[in-house]
């Protein structure tokens with residue numbers, strides 16, 4: 001976001017597209033300045049065209065960008081205007097996954113990034129643990145057990161990592177832990193999808209993960225951050241070698 005757009009970038013380079021990007025930046029800055037209140041109306045199209053001092057075409061292109069960033073959408077009709085929205089975390093996560101797949105991220109690279117994030121997350125989660133947090137962790141382990149009993153060998157394990165990340169109260173860690181965990185699982189699933197029935201190896205891996213999760217949760221609940229870290233590290237290392245073992 002820049003402040004220099006009104007001073008003439010419209011007359012250089014890609015012209016109106018650049019100006020639209022600048023106006024989109026100004027709109028987004030105004031949304032944040034007003035506290036990003038979902039549902040608030042920033043103004044009618046006519047008001048906003050006047051406020052930002054651009055043509056209707058440029059303004060509409062700016063709105064398209066703001067809508068794409070999921071910060072607001074234009075509501076037509078009486079009482080309409082540019083309405084503040086909030087980003088859908090699912091869409092954000094999907095976009096990040098698509099981006100990383102396109103960037104041809106390797107499992108090794110995913111593992112490195114996950115390790116850094118999840119070790120930070122498990123430490124903070126342990127330090128900030130509340131009674132409610134303990135209940136959430138226990139629920140996640142129970143759900144995992146139920147899924148395992150029903151023979152689900154994929155997908156069950158992701159939830160606990162998300163719960164731990166959420167307990168750390170850091171939205172950056174939560175977002176990327178979820179993205180990376182899902183992506184790693186996509187890759188494992190891709191390798192495994194040829195198998196009709198989960199074999200013994202997969203059931204063993206799921207059981208190992210569940211046992212590791214129980215041990216991690218026990219360390220968190222005991223308030224032992226170094227132990228929780230140690231167990232998380234060992235668990236992620238085991239996940240990283242999952243496909244290497246099979247080949």
Ligand SMILES: [Zn+2]
Pocket residue numbers: 157158160161209213235
């Ligand atoms: Zn796990």
